[in-house]
Amino acid sequence: MSSKTKIVVLHMKEVIYTGIFVVLAIVLAVVLFMMFGKSRDADTASAKAVYHAGVYASPITLNDNTFDVEVTVDENHINAISLVNLSETTTAMYPLMQPALDALSEQICQTQSTENITYTEENKYTSMMLLDAIEKALEKARK
Template sequence: MSSKTKIVVLHMKEVIYTAIFLILAVVAVILLVVMFHGKNSREPNSEATVSTSVNQYTPGVYTSSIELNGNSFDVQVTVDKDHINSVELINLSDVTTAMYPLMEPTLEDIASQIYATQSTENIKYSDDNKYTSMLLLDAVKSALSKAEVSK
């Protein structure tokens, strides 16, 4: 019976490189999981509940002005007796659109939430466009305050 002894030679450089690549792969996987999992938690709740207090509006079209660095434009809100029908930007120049490219997509996101809940309460927005959302939401609230029926 003869046993053959095998000798394995590992170069320390190869071991170190392999360990580094394994660590980088694990970090990349963790980073991807955190990025995509965090994005889902920031999305607005699709099961938004309609507010129990129904606001009564005077039917019509109401506007609120916004001025940014000398460029002004309006947020227009159209309402009927008890519904918010549309929210849109008007008088938005090409210069303003170029300087503030997040205005239109942010308003579309806010408007879809307003249509679903018929309220400006509990509107969710991402951290990427927080200040743009707050500015537009304040303008929408200002226009709606003009539409509310005095009791």
């Protein structure tokens, strides 16, 4: 029984290429696992969501004129507040409506809350009415 000895000659270039490909394969496997594996962050993010994303409206009626206060939210933020279906008649009769809403909207979007909102004395009742409508729309958006 004769045994033939085989000698394998490896070039250094081949060893380096093989090592690089092995490292890249491991990195790819880790990245794919992190991307498609079940993540705990997604579960906690959905558990911490405050609102259902969407646009929610609350109606206001003044002298037989009805218009809506629309609040746009995503899962965790109040993004925008606006008046819709506001007729020119209502705008002419209540000229402080839009400036009062703009002031409230800026504060609410900045603080992400309807608590501790300030308004001027001349817009007091208009601001209170708008704030009540905004809170009703946010209540619809809450989970």
